[in-house]
Amino acid sequence: xxxxxxxxxxxxxxxxxxxxxxxxxxxxxxxxxxxxxxxxxxxxxxxxxxxxxxxxxxxxxxxxxxxxxxxxxxxxxxxxxxxxxxxxxxxxxxxxxxxxxxxxxxxxxxxxxxxxxxxxxxxxxxxxxxxxxxxxxxxxxxxxxxxxxxxxxxxxxxxxxxxxxxxxxxxxxxxxxxxxxxxxxxxxxxxxxxxxxxxxxxxxxxxxxxxxxxxxxxxxxxxxxxxxxxxxxxxxxxxxxxxxxxxxx
Amino acid sequence: xxxxxxxxxxxxxxxxxxxxxxxxxxxxxxxxxxxxxxxxxxxxxxxxxxxxxxxxxxxxxxxxxxxx
Amino acid sequence: xxxxxxxxxxxxxxxxxxxxxxxxxxxxxxxxxxxxxxxxxxxxxxxxxxxxxxxxxxxxxxxxxxxxxxxxxxxxxxxxxxxxxxxxxxxxxxxxxxxxxxxxxxxxxxxxxxxxxxxxxxxxxxxxxxxxxxxxxxxxxxxxxxxxxxxxxxxxxxxxxxxxxxxxxxxxxxxxxxxxxxxxxxxxxxxxxxxxxxxxxxxxxxxxxxxxxxxxxxxxxxxxxxxxxxxxxxxxxxxxxxxxxxxxxxxxxxxxxxxxxxxxxxxxxxxxxxxxxxxxxxxxxxxxxxxxxxxxxxxxxxxxxxxxxxxxxxxxxxxxxxxxxxxxxxxxxxxxxxxxxxxxxxxxxx
Numbered sequence: 001x002x003x004x005x006x007x008x009x010x011x012x013x014x015x016x017x018x019x020x021x022x023x024x025x026x027x028x029x030x031x032x033x034x035x036x037x038x039x040x041x042x043x044x045x046x047x048x049x050x051x052x053x054x055x056x057x058x059x060x061x062x063x064x065x066x067x068x069x070x071x072x073x074x075x076x077x078x079x080x081x082x083x084x085x086x087x088x089x090x091x092x093x094x095x096x097x098x099x100x101x102x103x104x105x106x107x108x109x110x111x112x113x114x115x116x117x118x119x120x121x122x123x124x125x126x127x128x129x130x131x132x133x134x135x136x137x138x139x140x141x142x143x144x145x146x147x148x149x150x151x152x153x154x155x156x157x158x159x160x161x162x163x164x165x166x167x168x169x170x171x172x173x174x175x176x177x178x179x180x181x182x183x184x185x186x187x188x189x190x191x192x193x194x195x196x197x198x199x200x201x202x203x204x205x206x207x208x209x210x211x212x213x214x215x216x217x218x219x220x221x222x223x224x225x226x227x228x229x230x231x232x233x234x235x236x237x238x239x240x241x242x243x244x245x246x247x248x249x
Numbered sequence: 250x251x252x253x254x255x256x257x258x259x260x261x262x263x264x265x266x267x268x269x270x271x272x273x274x275x276x277x278x279x280x281x282x283x284x285x286x287x288x289x290x291x292x293x294x295x296x297x298x299x300x301x302x303x304x305x306x307x308x309x310x311x312x313x314x315x316x317x
Numbered sequence: 318x319x320x321x322x323x324x325x326x327x328x329x330x331x332x333x334x335x336x337x338x339x340x341x342x343x344x345x346x347x348x349x350x351x352x353x354x355x356x357x358x359x360x361x362x363x364x365x366x367x368x369x370x371x372x373x374x375x376x377x378x379x380x381x382x383x384x385x386x387x388x389x390x391x392x393x394x395x396x397x398x399x400x401x402x403x404x405x406x407x408x409x410x411x412x413x414x415x416x417x418x419x420x421x422x423x424x425x426x427x428x429x430x431x432x433x434x435x436x437x438x439x440x441x442x443x444x445x446x447x448x449x450x451x452x453x454x455x456x457x458x459x460x461x462x463x464x465x466x467x468x469x470x471x472x473x474x475x476x477x478x479x480x481x482x483x484x485x486x487x488x489x490x491x492x493x494x495x496x497x498x499x500x501x502x503x504x505x506x507x508x509x510x511x512x513x514x515x516x517x518x519x520x521x522x523x524x525x526x527x528x529x530x531x532x533x534x535x536x537x538x539x540x541x542x543x544x545x546x547x548x549x550x551x552x553x554x555x556x557x558x559x560x561x562x563x564x565x566x567x568x569x570x571x572x573x574x575x576x577x578x579x580x581x582x583x584x585x586x587x588x589x590x591x592x593x594x595x596x597x598x599x600x601x602x603x604x605x606x607x608x609x610x611x612x613x614x615x616x617x618x619x620x621x622x623x624x625x626x627x628x629x630x631x632x633x634x635x636x637x638x639x640x641x642x643x644x645x646x647x648x649x650x651x652x653x654x655x656x657x658x659x660x661x662x663x664x665x666x667x
Contacts, residue, residue: 008306008316010257019311023263023288028310046515048386051525060523066513068385069525071408074378077370081382082513084366085340085390089515107378110371184271187307217265224265 006188011035013044017061024224026214026231027055027123029181031062033191034094034121038065041090041198048082048089050075052104054096055129073104076111079118090201092119098128101137101163108163112207115172119197119208122163124178124238125216133219137161140237145219160237164211168243174206175199176244180213182231186240196245205246213238252301256291257315264289268305268314274298277305319498325489325571326351326393328460328496329419332467333391334359335501338417340366340390342379344398347431348487349421352393373398377405377418384409384416385524387512389471393419395487396429396437399445406480407446410541411526413511415474418452419467419483421490424647433488433571434647438625441484442599449538451545453481454598456570458555460494465501466596472503473551477544478511484598486621488571488650545600554602555594558584562591564663565609566656568619569595569626572645576619579656588664595626603633610637617663619643619656 013035021027038047044065051059053072060067066089070078075093083091093100100108100122111118127145128134134147138160142151164178175197179190190212197208213234215227222230254276256262262284268291269277276299280292291313293299303316323331330352333341341360343353353369360367366383370376373394383390394402399420409416422437424430441454453473457463463485470481513522528534558580559565568576573594580592591609593616595602606616615638618627624644631640643659645651 006303008252008303008314010312010315014312018258018261018286021310023310024265024267025310028312029308032312044521045517047521048513048515050382057527060521060525063521064516065521066516067521067523067525068382068513069408069412069523069527070378070381071405074374074381074405077375077378078382078385080368080375081340081342081379081384081390082386083382084368084379085383085388086386086514089386106371107375110375184304184307224267225270228267228270 011039013038013064015062015064019062020058021055022218024215024217024227026181026212029187030121030123030190030212030214033187033194035063036191037194037198040195041202043090043198046088046090048091050079050093052093052095052099054099056094056096056123057130059094073099074107075099075104076118076120077107080111080116083116083118087117090198092121092198094121095123096129097122097124097126097138098136101161112167112170112173112209115206117201117204117206119201121194122209122211123214124211125214126234127216127219129216129219162238164209164243167209170207172206173209173244174246175208177242178211178213178238178240180231180235180240182215182228193242200246213240252316253296254293254299254305255315255317256293256313258313259290260284261311262288262290262313263311265310267308267310271304271308273302273304274300321496321498322493323460323496324351324491324493325460325463325485326421326491327355328464329393329467329483330355331496331498332464333417333471334363335464336468336471336503337389338365338391338471339388340383342368342370342376342383342392344370344373344376344394346395346398348423348490349393349395349419352419373401374405377402380416381405381409381412381414384414385412385513387508387514391417391419393421395421395423396425399437399440403445404447406444406452407448407450408526409480410450410452411448411537412524413478414480415478416480417467417470417474417483418480420485422484422486430648431487432648433486433621433650435486435570435572435620435625436622436647437484438598438620438622441482442601442629450541451599453477453479453548453551454484455481455596456484456598457489458570458573458594460489460496463489464496468501469503472505475506475508477548479544484570486571549600551597552600552602552604553596554605555596556605557592559591559609561589562614563589564617564660565591565593565614566617566619566660567593567630569598572619572621575651575653576656578653579660582653582657583660588660590660601629601633606630606633610634613638615639615641615663617641617643617660621645621647
């Protein structure tokens with residue numbers, strides 16, 4: 001793994017407020033990685049985060065940067081407005097799969113199609129976490145949720161939406177990757193992907209997208225270690241890969 | 250002194266056990282001590298085995314541990 | 318000073334540019350297309366941002382993002398598009414963002430029509446979205462006023478750090494009149510202490526509306542209500558011939574031009590009729606109504622909808638005198654004579 005000698009200390013960009021996330025929730029790991037990347041790229045003083053509606057709606061409690069709340073699903077539109085208004089800002093959105101790919105799918109795809117110079121982070125845990133584990137666009141066939149008690153039936157709800165694969169088709173997208181954080185090596189890869197997704201913006205290449213497969217122990221009804229393991233199963237439906245990058249083009 | 254693991258922010262720990270699970274040298278274990286949230290805090294079972302690899306830091310969802 | 322022959326929609330766009338509007342986000346919908354089209358031509362020349370969004374919903378959220386960074390920003394649409402923006406209107410108010418929104422109304426409900434209508438009065442003045450909030454609402458009755466009120470809206474929005482809405486309709490939006498491009502010097506207010514401009518040399522800032530702590534949301538609501546109270550001093554109305562009037566005829570926006578003509582006809586025939594035109598719809602100018610009502614004068618409220626502003630007039634008059642309603646469902650426009658005849662009937666009832 002390239003990149004600076006890893007230091008394992010509390011990132012300064014994070015505030016001291018403990019995360020509210022459930023024990024074993026991967027949001028916390030992604031928050032730390034995001035903080036490390038913001039620190040490494042020296043973006044704290046020009047970062048503009050868009051907090052979406054979902055488990056991560058409290059993003060502003062955890063990052064000592066400027067953060068704006070956007071209505072459910074509209075983060076990519078708000079981010080577009082902010083970036084166009086002040087291009088010097090490093091604008092990113094931090095959304096769940098419901099926010100990004102259900103209610104906000106049009107805003108997300110259109111921002112990507114326009115090649116907005118923003119960085120979009122989608123946490124894919126296959127459920128609506130904050131509201132108690134309902135069906136989401138990335139719920140697996142057969143997966144039980146509080147609104148698919150008998151398991152997601154493709155006859156009724158179709159199949160999981162593969163967002164990274166979709167966005168990879170857009171010329172406006174400069175970087176598109178799906179990663180996971182359920183093993184040390186994958187955590188390092190995820191950090192590298194986040195870094196590239198910001199460089200896509202900072203080097204004016206285009207839209208940067210990172211999808212993070214993420215454990216949701218409480219709504220998956222698993223203990224943290226088992227939930228962490230289960231993410232491996234998700235990778236069969238959602239392969240981990242850099243789908244698109246400007247490097248080496 | 251090469252870097253070692255420290256339970257720097259016990260108040261942030263939720264006893265999820267990921268660090269314990271991933272530590273290759275079984276340095277860590279959930280202690281019986283609880284923080285103000287009522288969670289069992291991670292403890293150092295065999296600190297002398299720590300090689301400073303940082304895996305526990307990488308896997309912790311709450312930035313409880315530091316390796317320095 | 319240059320004078321142009323322009324449509325109301327163009328005058329609104331020119332007013333925004335006169336106020337140094339830096340960002341415009343919009344979406345095509347009749348009868349307001351001249352606004353985005355003019356902005357598409359003019360904003361880039363001035364180093365500003367024009368962007369056509371994928372929907373009105375996206376446009377108003379782009380507005381939210383831009384306004385959150387402290388720049389002057391605007392969107393415009395027409396009735397159905399404004400409905401699509403409603404949820405985010407509530408967020409704009411809750412985040413205390415000085416954004417400017419324009420509604421060139423068309424006939425409703427549903428797809429309705431593309432001609433004049435005042436059927437969005439309640440939507441504009443009661444807040445189209447959820448929760449206790451209001452927009453500052455200004456309603457022009459001429460091309461010149463459309464130009465000036467739009468520029469003023471940016472200043473008022475910044476002054477109170479609240480969104481402002483220009484409410485007009487297809488009649489004013491699509492008709493042409495000479496516009497004197499006067500230099501407008503409405504005050505600007507500092508944004509540095511709240512805008513999200515990047516945490517350089519300061520801690521990170523947050524613009525949010527979620528307040529779950531005990532008493533927090535109550536405090537937020539009281540803060541907004543204090544603003545709306547303070548805004549009352551911005552209430553504006555045009556009052557003519559009040560002295561010795563036996564009837565006060567009141568109407569707002571483009572329709573008030575036809576009503577004014579009917580009033581003039583009545584006065585030429587010796588009937589002492591006053592004319593009262595609210596310019597701000599929120600805050601509603603209740604003081605002139607109350608003052609005239611204390612003299613016992615009855616009111617005739619004329620509007621191009623099924624009766625909306627009449628309720629605010631009744632609230633202001635509070636039973637002190639009679640309030641009659643000439644509610645004309647959109648979009649057939651009355652002739653002055655039609656209103657004149659109703660004025661005569663009201664006077665006969667004294």
